Amino acid sequence: MSYVERYQSGTECSSWDQFGNCTGYSPTYTTTTHTTGAKVTGTLASNSNKFTVNGVPIACVGDQTNENWTADPSPSPKLGGTIISISPGTSGSGQGRITTGNGAHVTLNDKLIAVESSTVATHLGTSTTINEGNSLINM
Numbered sequence: 001m002s003y004v005e006r007y008q009s010g011t012e013c014s015s016w017d018q019f020g021n022c023t024g025y026s027p028t029y030t031t032t033t034h035t036t037g038a039k040v041t042g043t044l045a046s047n048s049n050k051f052t053v054n055g056v057p058i059a060c061v062g063d064q065t066n067e068n069w070t071a072d073p074s075p076s077p078k079l080g081g082t083i084i085s086i087s088p089g090t091s092g093s094g095q096g097r098i099t100t101g102n103g104a105h106v107t108l109n110d111k112l113i114a115v116e117s118s119t120v121a122t123h124l125g126t127s128t129t130i131n132e133g134n135s136l137i138n139m
Helices: none
Strands: 004-014 024-034 035-043 065-070 082-087 089-098 119-121 127-128
Touching: none
Parallel strands: none
Antiparallel strands: 004 024, 004 082, 035 065, 065 089, 089 119, 119 127
């Protein structure tokens, strides 16, 4: 995500006396763009099968995730100015999709089963990994 900071970059003469000498100054401003990361958390949104382990659905490649994200770290001025825009915002939600499965090529309904460290394509256009799951089944 990115955000724009407006800050004072200098001064310029804004008034003159009858001899052309500067008698007053006004600040000049410019903008710069900064970037920050996002912390994405998610859960399985839909699964394409009815199989569960201890009541928890098995996730497979292609299944959707419900995601929430927050800017991390939170946007803050770095040059003593004011933040004038943030894109896409400081938090939000959307749906991602599991893109990789297990390395043992274990499938369910012809789709690789997802495991810890499987990749998820987030709704922010980035990728992350699954960092928790059920450890009862070894593949």
